[in-house]
Amino acid sequence: MPVVVRRAGGSSLEVALVVAGPFIGHLFSPLFAYAFAGLDRVRVVAGTVVAARTVFICGVLAATTPLFLALTTVTFWVMTISNIAAYTSLMAAIYPDRERGQAMGKVRIGFSIASIASAAVAGTFIDVVPAGWVFATAALLSLPGALVFFGIRADRPAVAEARRPAARIARDIWADVRYRKLLLSFVVYGIGNLGNAAMIPLLLVDRFDAPSSFIGAYAAIQSATAIIAFWIWGRVLDRGRSSVRWTVRNSLLAMLIPAGYIVAPSVWLLLPVAVIAGIAIAGSELTYHINVMQLAPRERIGEYAAANSFMLGIRGTAAPFLAAGMLGALPPQAVMLVGLCFMGTGVALMSRVVRDPAPLPAAAPVVTA
Secondary structure (H helix, E strand, C coil): CHHHHHHCCCCHHHHHHHHHHHHHHHHCHHHHHHHHCCCCHHHHHHHHHHHHHHHHHHHHHHCCCHHHHHHHHHHHHHHHHCCHHHHHHHHHHHCCCCCHHHHHHHHHHHHHHHHHHHHHHHHHHCCCCCHHHHHHHHHHHHHHHHHHHHHCCCCCCCCCCCCCCHHHHHHHHHCCHHHHHHHHHHHHHHHHHHHHHHHHHHHHHHHCCCCHHHHHHHHHHHHHHHHHHHHHHHHHHCCCCCHHHHHHHHHHHHCHHHHHHHHCCCHHHHHHHHHHHHHHHHHHHHHHHHHHHHHCCHHHHHHHHHHHHHHHHHHHHHHHHHHHHHCCCCCHHHHHHHHHHHHHHHHHHHHHHHHCCCCCHHHCCCCCC
């Protein structure tokens, strides 16, 4: 989508808006977590996804300007991510601890296989038919899967979720020193990582003049790598070791992605970066949820997930615009170097969390009222 917006004449700020779309959704996640507290989690997850995709179909077909397309994308992500607290709590309830990583990985393997097929088809058709038609068709084909989700059976929580004041939730989570340090490290790392993500479409269009066939090939390779990576990551994370430790290692690997865009002399030499991206994205998708499940008290997984999502929203919303603002003084490659410095600092902070001992269960009282 960022490349399509750029090719349609979108400005760097409109591209940044598209890149920031998911993170704007994360920014609103605590509000939706509060609104959905106590409701059936399966219906929340399935209902929000169906609604989001329906709105996306209508929006891309009606879009007449790059800004309209960008705003449609943002709206889609706000609705999609509104279920993050319910989704994380549901995954913790459905999957056993010793098999959760593999189970979640297998689900995402199916998603990656679908991505390969859709990327190959979309990369071919997007050059000959309007992009809005391609995106609308893809969203329409995904609707049955979202509808099937309504049929998932899951037991209700032993203790019903209650709506608690946001200030009390924030105070309780802030008191968890280890989780607080982890969130801080994610903020620093994410500013660099997500700022660099906003530079990638600009480099692909303005520097490399990447054809749509390359975009399709890159996405296919990334998804094919992710198929294998999800299986491996799932087995690794189910071995019982801290998922935060593996988050550190995966974050180091992800630093090679912007480095590749900086040094690559031609667009087709970026294909090895797609392999790295597939591994890193698979690892980050699984550890994003499993970190919360490992560190949060079971009764408060939804609250911890919403806090993590909110912090992701802050850095994800701000970083692309900060990076775009730097373009007035620096070329995209230099902006990415600045981003790499932030990423390195974030990894160093994450490493400190790994070295911190986990608190004893008695040291983390659960507030239920």
